[in-house]
Amino acid sequence: MNEIEVESSLQRLAPRARSGDEHAIREMVRIAYPLVREYCERRIGTSLHPHSTGDDVAHDVCLALMTSIGGCQRRFLLPFVYGVAIHKMGDAKRRARRHSRSDHDPAVTDRDADDPESAALRTESHDEVRRQLAALPERDRQILHMRFVLEMSAERMATVLGTTPGAVRVAQHRALRNIENRANLEKRSPDVR
Incomplete structure (x- = not known):
């Protein structure tokens, strides 16, 4: 089933699912699961971590869909499903990072060749990116996250966000321009943070 057929099926089942029809909810999950x-x-x-795979995350997304469909009043449901998937993937990545840190052998480092100065510059750079992103509106942060962290195409982002690829590209350009302008302003006037 392609995305248009999935969306159509989800919309057809949504009224019954919202009213608590368990068969309709299970059918929505059955239809959405392969795409998710x-x-x-x-x-x-397929192996984010030995205990968490893309399939595991898809199961989490479907469980969240089952519990949240009753309160979802959106016209288009596939963007909602993709939004849940984005959040669940972020959760899984954070869990994997935490778990890999706790499994990490302190006697072996990934960056043995790095000197303290390089490590400090890398940390400072990451902090600057986080600070610049935090200054953006939520929608801009979401678009940049989808594009550069999740590596989504403009077409896929448009489907998730319920908009057009052109609007996504314009929003991405504006968000990047906003960051660039803030960084340039801060270089000229360091007090602007």
Whole structure:
């Protein structure tokens, strides 16, 4: 089933699912699952961590869909499903990072060749990016996250956000321009933070 057929089926089942019809909810999950699994596996791979795969994340997305569909009043449901998937993938990546840190052998480092100065510059750079992103409106942060962290195409982002690829490209350009302008202003006037 392609995305248009999935959206059509979800919309057909949504009124019954919202009223608590368990069969309709299960059918929505059955229809959405293959698309969600493919999306998650393409974004995070099949083995994010030995205990968490794209398939595991897709299951989490479907569980969230089952529990939240009753309160979802959106006209288009696929962007909602993709939004849940984005959040669940972020959760899985954070869990994997935390878990890999706790599994990490302190006697072996990934960056043995790095000197303290390089490590400090890398940390400072990451802090600057986080600070610049925090200054952006939520929608701009979401667009940049989808594009550069999740590596989504403008077409896929448009589907998720319920807009057009052109509008996504314009919003991405504006968000990047906003960051560039703020950085230039701060270089000229360091007190502007």
